[in-house]
Amino acid sequence: MKTWKSRLAVTAAAVTAVLGMTACGGAAGASGPQLSLVGFSVAETANKAAEAKFQQTEAGKGVTFSGSYGASGDQSRKVAAGAKADYVQFSLESDVTRLVKAGLVSPDWNTNSTKGIVSESVVVLVVPKGNPQHITGWEDLTRPDVKVITPDPKSSGSARWNILGLYGHELATGKSAADASDFVTKVFANVTQWAGSGREATEAFDKKVGNVLISYENEAILARQKGKDYDYIVPKDTLLIENPGAVLSKADPKAKDWLDFVLSKDGQTQAAKAGFRPVIDGVKTDVQGANDPSNPFPTPDRLLTVGKDFGGWAAVDKKFFADGALIDQLRAAAVKK
Amino acid sequence: MKPETLTRPAAAGLGLALLWFSVLVLIPLAAIVLSSTAGGWQQFIGTITDPETFAALRLTVLQALGAALVNVVVGTTIAWVLVRDRFPGKAVLEVIIDIPFALPTIVAGLVLLSLYGPESPLGINVVNTQQGIFLALLFVTLPFVVRTVQPVLIELDQDVEEAAASLGAGRFTTFRRVLLPALIPAITAGASLAFARAISEFGALVLISGNTPFETEVASLKILKFIEGDNRAGAASVALVLLVVSLVVLVALDILQRKVARRG
Numbered sequence: 001m002k003t004w005k006s007r008l009a010v011t012a013a014a015v016t017a018v019l020g021m022t023a024c025g026g027a028a029g030a031s032g033p034q035l036s037l038v039g040f041s042v043a044e045t046a047n048k049a050a051e052a053k054f055q056q057t058e059a060g061k062g063v064t065f066s067g068s069y070g071a072s073g074d075q076s077r078k079v080a081a082g083a084k085a086d087y088v089q090f091s092l093e094s095d096v097t098r099l100v101k102a103g104l105v106s107p108d109w110n111t112n113s114t115k116g117i118v119s120e121s122v123v124v125l126v127v128p129k130g131n132p133q134h135i136t137g138w139e140d141l142t143r144p145d146v147k148v149i150t151p152d153p154k155s156s157g158s159a160r161w162n163i164l165g166l167y168g169h170e171l172a173t174g175k176s177a178a179d180a181s182d183f184v185t186k187v188f189a190n191v192t193q194w195a196g197s198g199r200e201a202t203e204a205f206d207k208k209v210g211n212v213l214i215s216y217e218n219e220a221i222l223a224r225q226k227g228k229d230y231d232y233i234v235p236k237d238t239l240l241i242e243n244p245g246a247v248l249s250k251a252d253p254k255a256k257d258w259l260d261f262v263l264s265k266d267g268q269t270q271a272a273k274a275g276f277r278p279v280i281d282g283v284k285t286d287v288q289g290a291n292d293p294s295n296p297f298p299t300p301d302r303l304l305t306v307g308k309d310f311g312g313w314a315a316v317d318k319k320f321f322a323d324g325a326l327i328d329q330l331r332a333a334a335v336k337k
Numbered sequence: 338m339k340p341e342t343l344t345r346p347a348a349a350g351l352g353l354a355l356l357w358f359s360v361l362v363l364i365p366l367a368a369i370v371l372s373s374t375a376g377g378w379q380q381f382i383g384t385i386t387d388p389e390t391f392a393a394l395r396l397t398v399l400q401a402l403g404a405a406l407v408n409v410v411v412g413t414t415i416a417w418v419l420v421r422d423r424f425p426g427k428a429v430l431e432v433i434i435d436i437p438f439a440l441p442t443i444v445a446g447l448v449l450l451s452l453y454g455p456e457s458p459l460g461i462n463v464v465n466t467q468q469g470i471f472l473a474l475l476f477v478t479l480p481f482v483v484r485t486v487q488p489v490l491i492e493l494d495q496d497v498e499e500a501a502a503s504l505g506a507g508r509f510t511t512f513r514r515v516l517l518p519a520l521i522p523a524i525t526a527g528a529s530l531a532f533a534r535a536i537s538e539f540g541a542l543v544l545i546s547g548n549t550p551f552e553t554e555v556a557s558l559k560i561l562k563f564i565e566g567d568n569r570a571g572a573a574s575v576a577l578v579l580l581v582v583s584l585v586v587l588v589a590l591d592i593l594q595r596k597v598a599r600r601g
Contacts (some may be wrong), residue, residue: 073564073565077564078475098567105578152548154565154566154567155558155561155562155565156563157565191549192464192547193464193465193547193548194547194548194550194554195543195544195548196543196550196558200543200544203447203450203544204450204464205454207447207448207450207451207454207455207544208456209464209465210452232499290547321566322566323387323566323568323571328389331549331550332389332551335549335551335552
């Protein structure tokens with residue numbers, strides 16, 4: 001089985017390499033290494049643009065790429081199970097932690113200048129064009145005429161950001177944990193679709209299963225770039241989404257150069273154009289699809305973070321998302337309402 | 338037990354069948370059983386008696402049983418119509434029956450959502466209801482009974498029915514004493530397939546079901562959640578329960594089938 005798999009992988013890599021070379025018309029040179037990027041779905045657009053820019057730099061000359069994109073948790077489990085990767089980029093820190101535990105990523109991966117974070121976004125509310133129900137923020141999600149769609153935080157790890165944004169709203173406005181639980185329960189009672197994945201949540205929203213979709217700013221921007229006529233609202237207080245990226249211990253040395261490029265002004269500009277908030281200062285670019293393309297990333301009045309306001313992912317997973325933890329309890333309470 | 342009873346080609350055939358069966362079925366099944374008990378018996382019991390998981394399992398099994406039952410009646414009727422009646426468009430219907438087989442289930446889910454969702458042209462909205470799940474299951478399991486009963490009906494000699502009638506049997510008696518015994522094995526085989534398919538369905542109903550825990554969450558989604566939460570033992574435990582339920586239903590249907598066939 002193992003040899004079949006590796007043979008298949010070699011064949012696939014060879015085919016990709018050949019295709020890659022043909023596509024570049026040989027300009028990239030045949031001698032450079034190929035980096036395998038494994039990432040969560042929405043990172044693909046930004047990475048494709050950044051790859052082209054990287055190949056134009058001194059460090060990136062001759063480097064080719066193969067990319068695999070999918071649900072963050074699935075991608076992480078795949079790499080942990082032995083899929084080839086030089087660089088990984090996930091939605092959640094815990095997906096990198098899994099690889100650290102598997103001995104594939106160095107434990108000091110998050111000690112660089114951005115603490116391992118390569119892109120940022122915020123939790124937003126997506127509504128139909130024109131915002132017919134005048135949704136302005138989190139409070140509106142408890143209204144009886146509002147039907148909420150969100151990916152399920154238990155089946156789609158990335159949706160954990162959404163739920164924390166919702167819960168964090170009450171904390172940001174100075175309420176107690178009990179108030180926050182009560183508020184979240186009310187919103188849960190309004191959820192008409194706990195979608196299996198972000199993709200399915202969008203499908204359900206397109207089919208009008210609900211009228212508010214809890215999503216990420218970068219996904220809303222990207223969808224609008226691709227022609228969807230959504231509007232999105234950045235709540236006055238919301239949660240900062242921080243997507244980690246890491247180089248694998250056994251990666252090609254060029255992977256480190258790639259990570260450096262990703263964190264450079266050039267690299268972050270490409271990510272910004274695809275809707276991600278830059279992780280460094282001084283990146284200035286127009287972003288098509290943003291509410292205001294010339295000021296694409298407005299600063300919310302209050303921006304919560306998992307590290308400062310929730311005590312980090314390990315604490316969050318235990319308190320909120322473990323089996324039988326707070327989210328399960330609140331959902332059970334919402335059903336009884 | 339004489340060793341000569343197996344000829345060499347037959348032995349090779351048996352060997353190949355066993356190998357094939359082991360690699361594709363037995364080894365993965367054994368792996369599921371093993372990993373479900375990885376956390377110990379206590380954890381297995383704890384997982385499946387958790388109220389949310391239990392609700393998902395109960396919903397899944399009941400819905401699958403319901404779908405199989407409806408298929409027994411409707412599937413047999415459709416097979417009958419296809420074999421015994423002549424009407425325009427019959428050839429088209431023959432092909433259309435198989436579409437639920439051929440369609441990727443997530444596409445089926447999208448189609449169902451368009452037809453029976455908030456934008457339904459028929460004015461029927463079953464999103465986030467158990468009826469929605471039932472509808473999706475009926476859709477994906479439709480071909481099974483039809484396709485198992487159809488060939489048996491074609492082979493069935495109509496002369497036998499006429500003979501029964503000429504001997505004074507009423508329509509119902511002919512059906513019960515002549516037709517049914519011949520069809521029962523095919524019907525139960527189709528129903529078993531439909532049940533097994535329904536119990537594990539995911540793609541077709543994930544969009545229409547809403548996935549609300551305790552209300553519209555099915556077992557396959559619960560498995561996905563356990564995997565995402567890195568709880569493999571939990572996922573395998575739910576899978577094991579589904580396997581055992583399938584096995585029990587398959588055996589029960591087989592016994593029933595033998596009984597009815599003998600009585601006829």
